[in-house]
Amino acid sequence: MVKERQGKMKISIIGSGYVGLVSGACFAELGNRVICADNDAKKVAALLAGAVPIYEPGLKELIAANVMRKRLVFTSSIKEAVVKSDIIFIAVGTPSLENGEADLTGIENVAQAIAQHMNGYKLIVEKSTVPVETGEWVRKTIATYVKHAEGFDVASNPEFLREGSAIKDFMKPDRIVIGAESERARKLLMSLYKPLKASLVVTDIKSAELIKHASNSFLATKISFINAISRICDKVGADVKEVAFGMGLDQRIGEGFLSAGVGYGGSCFPKDLDAFITISERIGYDFKLLKAAREINRQQQEFFLSKIKSNLWILKEKTIGVLGLSFKPDTDDIRNAPAIDIIRALLAEGARLRVSDPSAMKKAKQVLGSQKITYCRSGYEAAKGSDCLLLMTEWKEFLDLDFAKIRRLLKRPLVVDGRNAYDPKKMASLGFTYVCIGRSV
Ligand code: NAD
Numbered sequence: 001m002v003k004e005r006q007g008k009m010k011i012s013i014i015g016s017g018y019v020g021l022v023s024g025a026c027f028a029e030l031g032n033r034v035i036c037a038d039n040d041a042k043k044v045a046a047l048l049a050g051a052v053p054i055y056e057p058g059l060k061e062l063i064a065a066n067v068m069r070k071r072l073v074f075t076s077s078i079k080e081a082v083v084k085s086d087i088i089f090i091a092v093g094t095p096s097l098e099n100g101e102a103d104l105t106g107i108e109n110v111a112q113a114i115a116q117h118m119n120g121y122k123l124i125v126e127k128s129t130v131p132v133e134t135g136e137w138v139r140k141t142i143a144t145y146v147k148h149a150e151g152f153d154v155a156s157n158p159e160f161l162r163e164g165s166a167i168k169d170f171m172k173p174d175r176i177v178i179g180a181e182s183e184r185a186r187k188l189l190m191s192l193y194k195p196l197k198a199s200l201v202v203t204d205i206k207s208a209e210l211i212k213h214a215s216n217s218f219l220a221t222k223i224s225f226i227n228a229i230s231r232i233c234d235k236v237g238a239d240v241k242e243v244a245f246g247m248g249l250d251q252r253i254g255e256g257f258l259s260a261g262v263g264y265g266g267s268c269f270p271k272d273l274d275a276f277i278t279i280s281e282r283i284g285y286d287f288k289l290l291k292a293a294r295e296i297n298r299q300q301q302e303f304f305l306s307k308i309k310s311n312l313w314i315l316k317e318k319t320i321g322v323l324g325l326s327f328k329p330d331t332d333d334i335r336n337a338p339a340i341d342i343i344r345a346l347l348a349e350g351a352r353l354r355v356s357d358p359s360a361m362k363k364a365k366q367v368l369g370s371q372k373i374t375y376c377r378s379g380y381e382a383a384k385g386s387d388c389l390l391l392m393t394e395w396k397e398f399l400d401l402d403f404a405k406i407r408r409l410l411k412r413p414l415v416v417d418g419r420n421a422y423d424p425k426k427m428a429s430l431g432f433t434y435v436c437i438g439r440s441v
Contacts, residue, residue, distance in 0.1 A: 158212035164330030179208025230438025240438030316350035324393025
């Protein structure tokens with residue numbers, strides 16, 4: 001008999017990454033018994049030893065507290081996760097394939113494993129971001145491979161947390177989306193989420209899957225829209241920050257996601273746009289709007305690079321300081337981070353780099369190596385002896401830098417700001433050549 005008492009459910013989360021660990025720790029915090037499973041044995045060993053393999057504010061403490069209360073455990077055995085729980089969330093990665101499609105191998109593998117080990121009714125919930133109709137495939141896969149016909153439901157419960165504020169986003173979400181086909185599944189998920197007191201959207205599975213892809217694509221499009229406006233501002237000498245402010249006050253538009261800069265990155269927007277464009281094509285719709293949003297994002301990096309080049313002229317053997325490597329502040333995630341792309345482009349032109357990031361240095365070193373790159377402990381160290389300083393990620397410690405000191409450390413007082421984070425007048429008064437995006441200086 002499945003226990004439906006609020007806050008006391010037996011849950012497993014398969015895939016213990018940014019989403020799986022945060023969801024697992026938060027469900028445990030709400031009083032549930034949670035098993036976080038992962039097929040990466042090294043990651044599970046680290047978690048069992050008390051280490052947290054990602055940086056997310058507050059996560060280490062939340063995990064430690066719930067492990068101590070014996071409400072959160074880790075395993076590399078998918079069997080254990082399936083057998084010991086009633087609700088199984090799938091939170092594995094869904095990266096892009098070469099052709100832009102979402103790679104759903106992890107989802108299929110987990111669906112097969114669940115089918116093999118099912119020992120009673122299970123509710124299987126997609127938390128990973130997946131193309132529309134994936135729920136249908138998960139259901140078919142489980143039905144095909146199931147050993148004992150005990151009954152099961154599939155549901156969709158897309159996750160909207162943002163890295164850097166993931167725990168807050170999970171605990172205080174704007175909305176919780178539940179896509180389910182049976183009353184039992186709906187009730188179980190509604191009861192699980194009841195303590196969060198958030199707006200619930202209860203719908204069918206396909207609509208739930210589409211809500212996630214549509215939301216991420218809309219947000220990415222909003223960023224590309226303001227980036228396109230920044231190009232116009234640049235040409236006519238207007239200020240994109242002023243334009244965005246004026247637009248954002250209109251409640252129909254809203255102020256969020258109207259920051260012009262070097263473009264969006266991260267593990268979600270680029271891959272989700274690719275996947276949504278591809279799945280749309282497959283079902284017979286040419287999503288031209290999203291193709292344009294993606295193209296504008298690509299061009300924005302070129303635009304940023306052209307600004308560096310037009311100020312530095314020859315890049316070969318020049319030293320460029322880089323503030324920030326992660327795709328946004330308060331995370332160590334460098335997947336599709338604009339900083340990494342820009343650094344690669346500068347290296348290809350023969351520049352030397354001095355880079356710094358409060359938490360993403362280890363991951364960056366793994367993908368960029370050390371040739372021609374010096375990893376620096378602070379923004380000041382990155383500026384020392386550099387011909388130019390780039391702001392790539394608006395970490396607080398980079399916003400708070402003492403620019404009079406930076407001015408003394410740089411070989412040449414040139415700052416190229418990919419996030420429009422500094423005050424142009426102040427930078428000019430300190431003697432900098434200050435270059436930003438879509439703002440007259
Ligand atoms: P991640 O790469 O950090 O974590 C995925 C985890 O799944 C990894 O630890 C991996 O080892 C594990 N895994 C892969 N295949 C497995 C298998 N067959 N069995 C067991 N474990 C397996 O990814 P993430 O950032 O947590 O994203 C997970 C999903 O959530 C993606 O679909 C993503 O689009 C979506 N999502 C991510 C975010 C975000 O901000 N990161 C936000 C909302 C939704």
